[in-house]
Amino acid sequence: MLTKFVIEGGHALSGAVTISGAKNAALPILAATILTKETITLHNVPVLEDISTMFSLLESLGKKITRKDNTVIIEEPNSLGYEAPYEIVNRMRASIAVMGPLVARLGKAIISMPGGCNLGPRPIDLHIKGIEALSATCCTTHGNLDVSAPEQGLIGTIMNLSSKNGSSVLATENILMAATLSKGTTIINGAAKEPEVVDLAKLLTKMGAKISGAGTESITIEGVSTLHGAEHAVVADRIETGTFIIAAAITGGEITINNCVPEHLEEAIRLFREAGISIDIIDDKTLFVKAGSSKKAVDFTTLPHPLFPTDLQSQFVAYLSLAEGKSIITETIYPDRFMHAAELNRMGANITVDNGIAKIIGIKELSSTSVMSSDLRGGAALVLAALATKGTSEVLRIYHIDRGYDKFEEKLKKLGAHITRTN
Numbered sequence: 001m002l003t004k005f006v007i008e009g010g011h012a013l014s015g016a017v018t019i020s021g022a023k024n025a026a027l028p029i030l031a032a033t034i035l036t037k038e039t040i041t042l043h044n045v046p047v048l049e050d051i052s053t054m055f056s057l058l059e060s061l062g063k064k065i066t067r068k069d070n071t072v073i074i075e076e077p078n079s080l081g082y083e084a085p086y087e088i089v090n091r092m093r094a095s096i097a098v099m100g101p102l103v104a105r106l107g108k109a110i111i112s113m114p115g116g117c118n119l120g121p122r123p124i125d126l127h128i129k130g131i132e133a134l135s136a137t138c139c140t141t142h143g144n145l146d147v148s149a150p151e152q153g154l155i156g157t158i159m160n161l162s163s164k165n166g167s168s169v170l171a172t173e174n175i176l177m178a179a180t181l182s183k184g185t186t187i188i189n190g191a192a193k194e195p196e197v198v199d200l201a202k203l204l205t206k207m208g209a210k211i212s213g214a215g216t217e218s219i220t221i222e223g224v225s226t227l228h229g230a231e232h233a234v235v236a237d238r239i240e241t242g243t244f245i246i247a248a249a250i251t252g253g254e255i256t257i258n259n260c261v262p263e264h265l266e267e268a269i270r271l272f273r274e275a276g277i278s279i280d281i282i283d284d285k286t287l288f289v290k291a292g293s294s295k296k297a298v299d300f301t302t303l304p305h306p307l308f309p310t311d312l313q314s315q316f317v318a319y320l321s322l323a324e325g326k327s328i329i330t331e332t333i334y335p336d337r338f339m340h341a342a343e344l345n346r347m348g349a350n351i352t353v354d355n356g357i358a359k360i361i362g363i364k365e366l367s368s369t370s371v372m373s374s375d376l377r378g379g380a381a382l383v384l385a386a387l388a389t390k391g392t393s394e395v396l397r398i399y400h401i402d403r404g405y406d407k408f409e410e411k412l413k414k415l416g417a418h419i420t421r422t423n
């Protein structure tokens, strides 16, 4: 029996919530521990399924992981292997992040090829292009990507890592990690500028890497021969922060959000305000969010950082389904990322989707029913919609939500939500 949330909606959220470390920063950071034999200690690591999957992957390669709450110690008692098995990679696409570190440190990686996912086709051509630019050879056989460095190791170079779809966060991170142990200088042009790339660069620098320009579209890495142990606290999760902003606003509530980085959400905050949400930036770690007197329609487009993140699109769509007027949403990162729209329509929303563009005609109230999550952020959006809806709703297949939110329902309950996990 699959676990679900049962949500009695219609209760305004109030109180304070503390944001966890970012999943999408912690995942590449964990992969980066492969770059050294020495011990890495990480703080503020969120407790969620994708992180457990990355632990399993690192353990299968030979790392020893000790976790106490949000602190994780990664040691290497024996030698490391270089094969990332299908059973783990097929659970999580971010497993590809071990490719760069393995090839840089061991000269070889065999990674089961990740397939498509619920967000549509997700190519890995940029990961391959980047590692080949560092002089590795890649071939795909029997569903595996087999990557080898030349005998003398990876060789730094100048490359452009963007494609017609823009930059890729994970490909940038993968090649950034590989370049830290390459010979000579690497310049990654067309790099992703997301805060998670910056956080990874911070850890790598603490490990002895020489990196400049992380957070801009050109990153320069001077290769070093070895990296050493380090200690690091993972940056706050900007997507979890945005999700709680919408949770407060959609329920007509008011909450304080602690331990976040408002600076990472500038464009989202601008659009949320335009949509009628009152957001006070108390200081560089704290926000106070209050629902406005009415929800207003806005148009927005998902784009790479510093613009509006695709990972908050679904949650904002849930909010806008209740806004006065018509909103047009253009999804440029994953045009297929609209599975939540059909489920919101089951709750009475008026959303039509065509070719990566959603048109929402706001309605006054959603009606409670059973809905099914089909991806992480879409699942969160359905929970938010259910919280705003009078009556009892069920959100099924919440394993998607467990992949990426740390203690989601516990945090919501503390804010006064009536939400229970049940079979």
Ligand code: EPU
Residues within 6 Å of the ligand: 023, 024, 025, 027, 094, 121, 122, 123, 124, 125, 126, 127, 163, 165, 166, 167, 168, 169, 170, 171, 196, 309, 310, 311, 332, 333, 334, 376, 377, 404
């Ligand atoms: N792309 C390519 N070639 C590649 C890689 C990507 O063309 O080799 C394109 C994709 O088609 C897409 C864009 O680049 O249009 C970005 O997609 P990508 O799959 O590279 O994203 P990612 O770096 O793998 C990270 C986050 C995602 C987030 C995206 C976009 C992690 C572990 N994942 O994925 O997070 O949506 O960046 O910001 O960092 C989530 O947390 O819900 C999630 C899906």
